[in-house]
Amino acid sequence: MIAIIDYGMGNLYSLSQALQRLDHEYVITDDVETIQKADKMILPGVGAFGDAMRELNQRGLTKIIFEEAIAGKPLLGICLGMQLLFTGSDEHGYYSGLNLLAGHVKEIKVDLPVPHMGWNWLSFRHPHPLFRSLEEGHVYFVHSYHVQASNTEDVIATTDYSQDFTAIVARKNIIGMQFHPEKSGPLGMQLLHQFAEGRI
Template sequence: MVAIIDYDAGNIKSVEKAFEYLGSQVVVTRDAKEIMKADRVVLPGVGAFGDAMGRIREYGLEDIIKEVTKKDTPFLGICLGQQLLFDSSDESKGVSGLGILRGNLPLIPDVDASGNHYKVPQIGWNSLKFHGEGRLFKGIDDGAFVYFVHSYYVSAADRSIVKATTDYNVTVDASVECGNVFACQFHPEKSAEVGMQILKNFLEV
């Protein structure tokens, strides 16, 4: 069973449908017992870092998320769900993240050193560059395209956990992996066949 953590995140339905398409039994829940007994747990999300952490704390989910990530249960953060795993974001000064992984989230700069302009938020398809053997990317070619929607980007303190990056004016940590904790800045549920393969790989780790 896949438990999708319900903290009023915007992309829950599309994530739920993607896992159901892959044949998984799915429950959308904020119930601690349901989350703790699940075979796999997903933290989705779109929106503002500070608002999301406020809802997670309001619903009493912070300790549950930290507890489940300490188990052997495979855990996947998607988009904002990846960002929330880290310490903090420049989007919401003074708001602490879950702190399960070390790092901060700067704003993507909209102008490069040569004066070229970039649209922020980044919305659209971009290619991945793999670093090491990320278990989410089994059977996927380096350079595969996935779908992003974000203004802030993870800058992980521990570079060994970064399994994929993408370039959009800066180097974006597009996917990280640390033990049983996996995360993607992009939306696999909106990334066509490549995204479905990523989710399938998560179901098989």
């Protein structure tokens, strides 16, 4: 069972529909005991970093996500959810994140429209079980901030939008995708399926 963590700032419908099409069991929840009993966790997210951390803190979810992830439970952060995995963000001031991965979230500053919105090529940078039998392709992004990981080996895929940006991070049981796999066609669905199948 996959726990989709509901803290009021995630695109829960499209994600849950994608898991349903892939025939994976899931529950949308903000209940600590349900999250503890789940086999895997997905942390979606849309909106501002500081607002998201405030909601997680107020709902008592920050501690349980951190503890379950540190204990080895697979965790997938999507879009803002990926950014929340890191040390902190400079979005509208400085805010601390879950600090499961080392790095900071910075504003995108390029000579192209921001937010970065649309289909971009996903380039695999390091071999990883998540990529098993998959080929590079286009995925769908919507973001104005990007992750600067402290450990470059955590960045396993990037995309080029005037400069290289972090697209997928991975360290042991913790995965993050800056794009929306549930909206990214066959490649996105395959990546979501690989996570749900435990290929991390």
